[in-house]
Amino acid sequence: MPFRPHTLRVECVVLRHSDWGEADRLLTIFSREQGKLRCIAKGARKLLSRKAGHLEPFTRVALLMAKSTDLWIVTQAETVDAYLPIKEELVRTGTAAYIIELLDRFTYEEGENHTLYQLVVETLQRLANEPDMFLAVRYYEMHLLSILGFKPELFRCVKCREEIKPQDQYFSVLLGGVLCPKDGLGNEGGRPISMLTLKYLRHLQRSTFAEAKKADPPAQIRVEMENLLQYYLTFLLERTLNTPGFLRQVKMK
Numbered sequence: 001m002p003f004r005p006h007t008l009r010v011e012c013v014v015l016r017h018s019d020w021g022e023a024d025r026l027l028t029i030f031s032r033e034q035g036k037l038r039c040i041a042k043g044a045r046k047l048l049s050r051k052a053g054h055l056e057p058f059t060r061v062a063l064l065m066a067k068s069t070d071l072w073i074v075t076q077a078e079t080v081d082a083y084l085p086i087k088e089e090l091v092r093t094g095t096a097a098y099i100i101e102l103l104d105r106f107t108y109e110e111g112e113n114h115t116l117y118q119l120v121v122e123t124l125q126r127l128a129n130e131p132d133m134f135l136a137v138r139y140y141e142m143h144l145l146s147i148l149g150f151k152p153e154l155f156r157c158v159k160c161r162e163e164i165k166p167q168d169q170y171f172s173v174l175l176g177g178v179l180c181p182k183d184g185l186g187n188e189g190g191r192p193i194s195m196l197t198l199k200y201l202r203h204l205q206r207s208t209f210a211e212a213k214k215a216d217p218p219a220q221i222r223v224e225m226e227n228l229l230q231y232y233l234t235f236l237l238e239r240t241l242n243t244p245g246f247l248r249q250v251k252m253k
Contacts, residue, residue, distance in 0.1 A: 008065045008072060010034055011080060013120055014057050014102045019045065027055060028076070028104065029063070032117045036107045039065055039072035051077045058083060058096045060121055081121075085128040094250050096127050098243040099140060105237050106148055116147050126209070134222055135204070139212050141229045142204045150236055153177025154202050159187075168194050171228060173235040191231070197224045 014033035020026040025044040030036050044052045054061050054077035064076035086092045103120055107113075119140065127137035145151055158177035170184025171177070171193040178186055178198065184190045200217050217225065230244060 006067050007075075008034070008067070009063070010037075010065070011060070011062050012037075013100070013103075013117075014055055014059050014061060015100050016042075016057055017041075017055060025052075025055065026071075029115060030103055030107065030120065031063075031112070032114060033112055035117075036109045036114045036145065037072060039063070039074055039111070040068070041074040041077070042076075048251065054079045054221065056082075056087075058086065058100050058124055061123070064108070075169040081125070083124050083128045089222075090250050091247070092127055092133065094243060095133055095137060096124060098124055098241070098247060099127070099137070101241055101243045102141070102144060102233065105239070105241070106144065113147070116144070117145055119147065122209070132212070134217075135213050135215060136209070137200075138225055139204050139209055142201065145232075146205070150176065151205070152201075152232065154198060154205060157183055159183040164198070166195055168192060169198060171232075173232050191228075193228060194221070194224060197221050197228065200225060201228075 010029070010031035010033045011064050012029040015028045015030055017025045018026045020040060021199060023043050023045045025041045027039050029039065036239055041051050041055055044055055057072070057208060059079060060081040060083070061075055062078045062080055065072040066075050074252070083096070086096045099120070123136060124141040130136050153176060154164070157180040158172060158175040160177055160183055162180055164178055164180060167181065169181065170187065170190040172179050172181040172184070172187060172190045174189035178193065179187055179190050199221060200214055200215055203215055204212050230241070
């Protein structure tokens with residue numbers, strides 16, 4: 001019979017919370033040590049709770065938890081990084097909510113993933129510090145897809161396997177990558193992608209963030225990159241994401 005610990009120390013990012021009982025909170029966290037977990041913070045909704053301030057969404061926190069019959073109970077909480085600049089500006093808040101929503105939708109309670117955890121905390125740090133958040137978000141999307149096994153093929157046609165030539169192409173969400181003009185024209189599920197957009201997506205896919213942030217895509221290409229990636233992500237999730245619509249409304253104000 002496998003050993004089940006009665007206490008657990010984790011470093012985690014709080015994804016979301018909801019009310020539980022009269023004064024408690026049900027938390028969904030993504031931890032470095034155990035991946036995605038649900039836990040209860042007893043009394044967290046009380047005015048004098050010492051835990052409440054440490055357990056807000058997209059806060060990085062160290063938790064000590066004790067095992068109950070079904071769920072972990074938070075016994076201690078200490079903030080590692082509150083990412084305060086994110087919470088001081090509505091566009092940054094909405095962007096962080098998008099990052100967290102993607103993580104939440106794509107993951108299950110299935111064990112640790114150190115690489116994904118590191119990507120998330122690094123992305124939140126970038127959202128707190130980078131003047132232009134665009135490349136931080138696109139970098140996150142591209143590397144999230146790679147880590148989770150949905151890395152799009154951007155260098156060879158996914159149908160004929162010929163190397164992509166320097167011209168406008170097509171992208172198929174059904175096949176998970178680029179189609180050459182011969183195979184893409186009239187292909188169900190394929191949509192046009194400009195060569196310049198493809199160039200920037202390739203750069204994000206194979207670069208470190210320090211290298212990726214040197215790029216400066218023009219406005220039209222930024223729109224195409226964002227639309228294409230959200231189209232692919234939505235297809236994989238088989239559902240519409242909540243946060244992109246909110247972000248569009250915020251940016252229009």
